[in-house]
Amino acid sequence: MSQPLVMHSWLPNGDCAVIIGFKPSTDRLRGIHGLCADLLHQPLPGLINVIPAEASLTLVFDLPLADHQDLLPVLTDRCQRLKDWQPETKTHQIPVCYDARVAPDLEFVCDQLGMTHETLVARHSAVEYRVNMLGFLPGFAYLADNHPTIKLPRKATPARSVAAGSVAVAGTQTGLYALSSPGGWQVIGRTPVALIDWANDHQPMRFSPLDRVRFQAIDWATFQSWEPPA
Amino acid sequence: MTLTITQAGSMTTVQDAGRLGMAHWGMPPSGFMDVPAARMANRLVGNDPDEGLLEVTWSGLGLRTEAACSVAVAGAEFSCTVNGQAVDTNRTIHLQAGDQFRMEHLLVGVRAYVAIGGGLDLPTIGGSVSTLVVAGLGGLAGRALQVGDELPLRQTGLRATRHKPPWLVLKEQTIHVVRAMPGPEVNLFEPAVVSQAFGQPFQLTQDHNRQGFRLQAEPLRYPDQLHLSSSGLVPGSLQVTPDGQGILSMQDGQTTGGYPRMLVVHRDELHKLAQIRPGQDLYFFRSG
Numbered sequence: 001m002s003q004p005l006v007m008h009s010w011l012p013n014g015d016c017a018v019i020i021g022f023k024p025s026t027d028r029l030r031g032i033h034g035l036c037a038d039l040l041h042q043p044l045p046g047l048i049n050v051i052p053a054e055a056s057l058t059l060v061f062d063l064p065l066a067d068h069q070d071l072l073p074v075l076t077d078r079c080q081r082l083k084d085w086q087p088e089t090k091t092h093q094i095p096v097c098y099d100a101r102v103a104p105d106l107e108f109v110c111d112q113l114g115m116t117h118e119t120l121v122a123r124h125s126a127v128e129y130r131v132n133m134l135g136f137l138p139g140f141a142y143l144a145d146n147h148p149t150i151k152l153p154r155k156a157t158p159a160r161s162v163a164a165g166s167v168a169v170a171g172t173q174t175g176l177y178a179l180s181s182p183g184g185w186q187v188i189g190r191t192p193v194a195l196i197d198w199a200n201d202h203q204p205m206r207f208s209p210l211d212r213v214r215f216q217a218i219d220w221a222t223f224q225s226w227e228p229p230a
Numbered sequence: 231m232t233l234t235i236t237q238a239g240s241m242t243t244v245q246d247a248g249r250l251g252m253a254h255w256g257m258p259p260s261g262f263m264d265v266p267a268a269r270m271a272n273r274l275v276g277n278d279p280d281e282g283l284l285e286v287t288w289s290g291l292g293l294r295t296e297a298a299c300s301v302a303v304a305g306a307e308f309s310c311t312v313n314g315q316a317v318d319t320n321r322t323i324h325l326q327a328g329d330q331f332r333m334e335h336l337l338v339g340v341r342a343y344v345a346i347g348g349g350l351d352l353p354t355i356g357g358s359v360s361t362l363v364v365a366g367l368g369g370l371a372g373r374a375l376q377v378g379d380e381l382p383l384r385q386t387g388l389r390a391t392r393h394k395p396p397w398l399v400l401k402e403q404t405i406h407v408v409r410a411m412p413g414p415e416v417n418l419f420e421p422a423v424v425s426q427a428f429g430q431p432f433q434l435t436q437d438h439n440r441q442g443f444r445l446q447a448e449p450l451r452y453p454d455q456l457h458l459s460s461s462g463l464v465p466g467s468l469q470v471t472p473d474g475q476g477i478l479s480m481q482d483g484q485t486t487g488g489y490p491r492m493l494v495v496h497r498d499e500l501h502k503l504a505q506i507r508p509g510q511d512l513y514f515f516r517s518g
Contacts (some may be wrong), residue, residue, distance in 0.1 A: 011414040012518075014494035017464050019414050036254055049253035051462030051485050058462025060253065064497070135256035136460075136484045138365050179365040198355050198367070205255050 005031030005079040009056075010072075015064040020075065021056045029132060032057050033209040034085045038078055044071070052133060052209065091212040094176075094191050096125065096167050097223035102190035104159070109169065109186050112152050123147040124188065125215040129174060131207045139178025139196045141207050146172050158184035165191045167215070178205070189215075192226035232380040233299075233346065237292030237332060241439075243361035244352060244369035247280035252356050253485045259465065260360035260368070260481050263440065263504035264341055267305030270398055271345035274302030274322050276389045282352065282359040283345040284375070290333025291344060291375070295325045300347035300389035306339030306505060307400050320394045322347075339400045339505035348385035362482055364441060405431075405511045408499040411518040413467060413491030418453040426450060427468070427492045431511035432476060440482040443503065445512070449474025453490060463487035466495030466503070468514070478503065 005028065009021030022028050036052045039059070049060035065071075098121045100106050110120055129143035146169060154170045159182065162168070166177040168185030175185045178195035195206045207213065218226075235242075245268070248261025262268035262285065269279035277283075284291060290308050303310060303319045310319050311332050317323050325331055333342065352359045352370065361369025370379055416424055430448055437444040445468075452472050463469075467479045469489035478495070479487065480503070493514055495503065506512055 012411065013414050013462065013491075014464050014466060014497065015411060016497045017462065019461050040251075040254065048250045049259070049462075051253045053459065053461045053486055055459045056461045058464075060462070060464060134254065135486050138252075138255055138257045138362070138367070140256050179367070181364055 004083050005035055007075060007079060010068065012065070013058060016062070017058055017060040018065060018068060018071075019056050019058045024055070029054065030087065030210060031079070031082055033087065034082045035078060036209075037087075038081065038085075044074065051135070053135075054132070087208075087210045089208070089211045091128075091214065092207065094193060094213055094215050095218045095222070095226070096189040096191050096215045097218050097220060098124070098189040099220045099223065101220065102163070102166075102223065103188050105168070105186040106188050109152065109188050113149065115149070120150070120188065121217050123150060124169075124174070125217050129213045131209050131211045131213060132173070133209060134205060134207065137177075137179065137181050139205050141176040141178070141195070141213075143174040143176065143213055144172065146174055148172075152186060154184040155186065158182050159187075162187060163190060165193070165195065167191060176207075190223070192218075192223050193228065231297045231383045231386045233383060234294045234296070235292070235375050235377055235379040235381070236294050236330065237290065238375045238377050238379070239286050239289045239291045239333070241287040242291050242375040243285050243363065243440075244282055244350060245285045245360045246282040246358055248360055248481065249356045249358040249362075249368070253462070256485050257356065258362065258441075258482050258485055260358065260362050260440075262343070263481055264305045264343065264501040266398070266501055267341070267400075267504075268343040268345075270394060271302045271304035271343040274304065274392045274394060275300045275345045275347035276392070277345055277347065277349055281345065281349045283343055283350070286333065286342045286344055287340060288336060290336065290342075292330065292332040293381075294330050295327065297327050297383075297386035298325065298388055299383060299386050300324050301331060302345050302392075303333070304343050304345075304394060304398075305400065306342040307337040308333040308342055309335045309337060320396075320399060322389060322391045324388050324391070338402050340507055341504045346383060347387070347389040348383055351382040351384040364482060400505060405513070406502060406506050407513045407515050408495050408502050409517040410466070410468070410493040410495045410499075410514040412516070413493045414461070415458065415490035416492060418456065418490050419470075419492060420451060423451045424492070428514055428516040431513055434506050434508045434510060434512060436508050438508070440480055442480050442483050443478040443506075445476040445478060447476065450476070450492065456490065458488055458490060460486045460488040463491075464494065466497070466500050467491045468493045468495075
């Protein structure tokens with residue numbers, strides 16, 4: 001990492017949590033995930049959850065924070081340590097079926113973008129994405145960035161139920177639903193691969209932040225007969 | 231040995247102290263909504279206070295036991311029967327093989343906790359048996375209980391009788407006050423709007439569940455020109471939506487949020503929110 005992460009704000013978030021904001025830099029998101037990984041690996045006393053976001057990291061403790069002055073030097077030191085940190089990232093090939101039978105918003109998205117189905121699929125599967133974040137719901141992956149022409153708002157009213165494996169777009173990002181849940185992103189495809197494996201206690205999520213993802217278009221028959229490799 | 235569910239109630243889920251250390255994957259904490267009540271129920275049957283039990287919401291549970299076991303109810307007050315005979319819920323309830331236990335009528339509050347001596351024998355995810363219905367995980371098949379479900383017990387046999395301290399029996403109340411501190415985005419609101427939020431009553435609407443409570447009140451003026459980046463969200467956060475109304479995040483709420491937060495309820499006051507009924511008044515008392 002070229003420059004270490006620099007803390008620049010400290011906002012109490014209830015009596016037991018704090019949101020730490022960081023100075024903008026090209027490496028900020030990497031730094032935030034680095035600090036998050038470091039705090040998970042070597043937790044601070046009483047730390048029960050760490051929540052990374054685009055510009056901040058939220059630390060949640062088991063008891064009210066009595067004196068945050070104690071935490072500042074520790075965290076400054078942890079940020080400094082990131083100078084030599086390199087994430088171990090993987091590149092994933094994810095099969096996606098871009099078929100209206102599993103993509104309820106496909107037609108609407110093509111209409112909105114003024115694109116044929118073929119163009120949309122070609123452009124969406126041509127890009128290499130970076131996993132910016134997991135979150136909001138368990139395993140939901142935020143991937144950046146879409147092909148510059150694939151940009152559109154979220155739904156005004158979220159869908160009541162979006163199937164697990166759904167590949168959806170909103171803003172300039174693609175989102176992957178690891179579990180079936182309500183959701184406001186426009187669904188353009190679905191992957192047959194599981195994105196969470198609860199049997200793997202240590203790392204149940206297929207993706208880690210900063211991993212790379214490529215989509216490979218598969219047809220309806222391949223999707224239906226998909227079997228996970230043994 | 232199992233308990234058979236003969237009446238499921240409108241929303242009965244398995245919960246324990248929750249699933250911590252996984253928020254960076256988007257995992258909400260889940261767990262008991264009314265922590266002291268759940269711990270009391272466990273204590274009445276001699277369990278570890280954070281043992282998994284049943285959180286019963288609004289309408290009562292019925293069950294039949296295959297073997298002798300002890301159960302206890304805490305939190306919301308229900309009239310309860312064993313084989314049709316009224317029983318005292320302020321103490322441990324002992325069931326013999328074949329007995330039918332039923333929670334008949336909700337008297338006070340919203341959420342009751344039913345603990346079973348020895349605990350439930352269910353698989354854990356991330357160290358917890360808590361059900362996260364929105365994601366279909368944990369508890370029994372990741373969903374609310376249904377009639378005919380069979381809950382496996384870790385052990386059977388009767389426990390010592392214990393009594394609920396009278397001061398911990400939930401009393402009827404129509405006005406609720408919880409302590410809260412100004413939220414991370416409080417400075418985006420005009421000072422008069424902040425005073426309004428800490429002074430006026432909010433009413434709980436029908437739209438409330440373990441993810442969040444939608445509140446109704448005199449609208450809070452939404453900040454102009456708002457460009458907020460999402461950040462970590464904790465239970466008890468009052469998020470203001472563009473229509474000026476509030477959503478209080480709860481135990482199963484999402485882990486990040488992008489609406490400005492007016493205030494955040496103190497952790498040790500969250501349990502009070504679990505027992506508020508729609509239409510009742512809720513006040514936030516400014517503590518900091």
